[in-house]
Amino acid sequence: MDVALSKNGARLLRVFFTLVVVFLYAPIAILLIFSFNKSAVPTFPLSGFTLHWYREFLGNSEIKAALETSAIIAAVSSAGAVVLGVLASMALTRRFFRGKAAVSALLLSPLVIPYVVFGISLLLLFHTLGVPRSLLTVVIGHIVISLPYTILVLVPRLDQIDVSLDEAAFDLGASRLRTFRSITLPLILPAVVSAFLIAFTTSFDEYAVASFVVGTRVTFPIYLYSALRFPSQLPQVIAVAVVVLILSLAVVVAAEVGRRIAERRFASLEID
Amino acid sequence: MAIADAGSSRGHIPRRRRLRVDLTTPTLLGLPLAWLAVFFLVPIGIVAAYSFDVYSLDPGPHSFTLTAWRDFLHSSVYLRLFWKSVRMSLTVSAIVVVLAYPLAYYLALSGTKRKYILLLLLIAPFLTSYLLRVLAWKVILGNQGVVNTFLFWTGLRSPDHPLSQLLYSRFAVMLVLGYIWLPFVALPIFVSLESLDRRLLEAASDLGASRLQAFRRVTLPLSLPGVVAAFLFVFIPTLGEFVTPSLVGGANGYMYGNQIVDLFGTGFPDWETGSVLAIFLLGVVAVLTVVFARFLQPRQVAAD
Numbered sequence: 001m002d003v004a005l006s007k008n009g010a011r012l013l014r015v016f017f018t019l020v021v022v023f024l025y026a027p028i029a030i031l032l033i034f035s036f037n038k039s040a041v042p043t044f045p046l047s048g049f050t051l052h053w054y055r056e057f058l059g060n061s062e063i064k065a066a067l068e069t070s071a072i073i074a075a076v077s078s079a080g081a082v083v084l085g086v087l088a089s090m091a092l093t094r095r096f097f098r099g100k101a102a103v104s105a106l107l108l109s110p111l112v113i114p115y116v117v118f119g120i121s122l123l124l125l126f127h128t129l130g131v132p133r134s135l136l137t138v139v140i141g142h143i144v145i146s147l148p149y150t151i152l153v154l155v156p157r158l159d160q161i162d163v164s165l166d167e168a169a170f171d172l173g174a175s176r177l178r179t180f181r182s183i184t185l186p187l188i189l190p191a192v193v194s195a196f197l198i199a200f201t202t203s204f205d206e207y208a209v210a211s212f213v214v215g216t217r218v219t220f221p222i223y224l225y226s227a228l229r230f231p232s233q234l235p236q237v238i239a240v241a242v243v244v245l246i247l248s249l250a251v252v253v254a255a256e257v258g259r260r261i262a263e264r265r266f267a268s269l270e271i272d
Numbered sequence: 273m274a275i276a277d278a279g280s281s282r283g284h285i286p287r288r289r290r291l292r293v294d295l296t297t298p299t300l301l302g303l304p305l306a307w308l309a310v311f312f313l314v315p316i317g318i319v320a321a322y323s324f325d326v327y328s329l330d331p332g333p334h335s336f337t338l339t340a341w342r343d344f345l346h347s348s349v350y351l352r353l354f355w356k357s358v359r360m361s362l363t364v365s366a367i368v369v370v371l372a373y374p375l376a377y378y379l380a381l382s383g384t385k386r387k388y389i390l391l392l393l394l395i396a397p398f399l400t401s402y403l404l405r406v407l408a409w410k411v412i413l414g415n416q417g418v419v420n421t422f423l424f425w426t427g428l429r430s431p432d433h434p435l436s437q438l439l440y441s442r443f444a445v446m447l448v449l450g451y452i453w454l455p456f457v458a459l460p461i462f463v464s465l466e467s468l469d470r471r472l473l474e475a476a477s478d479l480g481a482s483r484l485q486a487f488r489r490v491t492l493p494l495s496l497p498g499v500v501a502a503f504l505f506v507f508i509p510t511l512g513e514f515v516t517p518s519l520v521g522g523a524n525g526y527m528y529g530n531q532i533v534d535l536f537g538t539g540f541p542d543w544e545t546g547s548v549l550a551i552f553l554l555g556v557v558a559v560l561t562v563v564f565a566r567f568l569q570p571r572q573v574a575a576d
Contacts, residue, residue, distance in 0.1 A: 003473035004381035013378035027408035043421035091300035114512025121315030
């Protein structure tokens with residue numbers, strides 16, 4: 001007898017699970033369907049298959065500019081967040097110092113700050129300093145909010161790695177930087193990559209904070225938001241939405257699968 | 273590995289100290305902490321300064337005053353809006369946790385072989401664009417949206433009388449927020465159920481407990497930290513939410529976060545009051561976080 005679930009219970013839960021998954025994916029599927037629908041408004045009945053909206057989007061320079069802006073911001077801010085995240089995670093896992101609990105709480109606190117409050121705080125900071133809003137101001141904000149995510153990915157990985165590997169390299173005469181470069185970094189590389197991807201997708205999708213500090217060059221979420229309020233270009237937006245959605249889903253799944261494979265390989269190495 | 277063995281067998285305490293002497297702790301922590309100080313803590317301090325009128329948007333003389341705070345605490349408008357947002361977030365969080373619990377239970381305890389694949393399937397929507405998921409619901413719920421036109425098409429409802437409360441309502445805000453957070457909430461509950469020692473359930477069963485009793489007296493209490501964490505992971509961000517209500521909420525779904533944004537908006541900006549509202553929200557969230565800190569172990573989330 002299974003102690004956690006009866007047969008019928010398991011069946012019931014399976015049905016429930018399936019229903020929830022359907023509920024979660026149905027809206028996404030509906031977007032997908034309407035991106036191929038001829039009519040300019042997403043209404044039933046469907047009016048025939050077309051690739052028109054995808055072609056339109058490829059010709060829409062505004063959308064492309066917004067995507068490019070977001071890609072630049074996401075690339076720069078996630079690189080920044082990963083660098084800061086690696087430094088902080090090394091300190092949290094490899095060093096002893098007073099007030100570690102407080103430091104780690106501070107490093108993770110951007111996770112719980114309401115984004116509306118953080119957005120306004122940055123706005124007031126830049127206003128007070130007289131810094132004009134630009135791509136850079138968005139990058140600054142995005143580094144702050146992605147930093148804790150990178151730490152959450154990196155710290156468990158660093159914890160898994162035997163410190164004595166570092167120490168051995170150090171004993172053999174490698175400098176600390178060299179030790180980091182040739183021992184630690186290769187070992188945590190899968191986690192670094194997935195930290196980068198998580199930070200990238202966080203930034204690429206971020207609207208709330210960006211809406212306060214964005215300059216004249218709009219990011220993709222900002223563009224999407226205004227398109228949502230004035231839905232004249234709805235089908236095109238849906239088409240882009242679908243492309244972005246599928247790409248981000250693919251990136252996330254690839255990152256997760258890649259990390260697992262890499263870690264499994266490492267785990268088997270350790271056992272040898 | 274040979275190297276690792278050699279390293280640890282020689283006893284590494286003195287060596288670790290040597291690594292530490294060369295010490296990079298300040299170098300390692302300097303940059304991240306400086307970044308957070310300048311771009312996270314100082315900005316919040318500036319908001320606080322605005323809330324006490326130490327800084328002000330208006331030129332002219334101004335100095336420390338509690339006026340805005342007093343007005344806020346005596347204003348029924350802002351506080352009522354705050355409680356409305358609290359009620360909405362509480363409802364969403366409670367419903368979502370109740371829905372997510374059986375999902376996590378199924379994944380963790382049914383013995384299904386594909387639990388990590390199913391977990392990924394469940395969480396994947398959370399990792400896609402937030403705005404796009406809101407967009408999907410706008411397309412579905414509008415007067416000329418998928419639900420209504422489907423009803424017209426099938427003749428269940430006449431086009432003159434669409435279900436107009438679907439979009440731009442408190443219901444729409446709560447539905448979309450629930451939809452957005454549901455996948456994520458299952459995660460902390462899953463982690464706490466996953467770490468549950470099944471032998472406890474076997475012992476309960478051997479001692480004559482029914483499955484329901486075992487669930488009520490063993491499983492549920494032991495998974496409570498995960499449940500609390502899950503609840504807070506939804507409650508905290510939805511409390512300050514302004515994007516979803518501004519897209520699908522209309523006047524009825526207007527939340528506290530929208531009020532903050534509007535006070536900093538282009539219409540009639542009132543940064544002093546806006547700062548008070550922002551700091552108040554931050555304070556509430558900070559208290560919640562500190563009180564429940566032991567449930568919000570980041571490691572619990574990070575673990576798989």
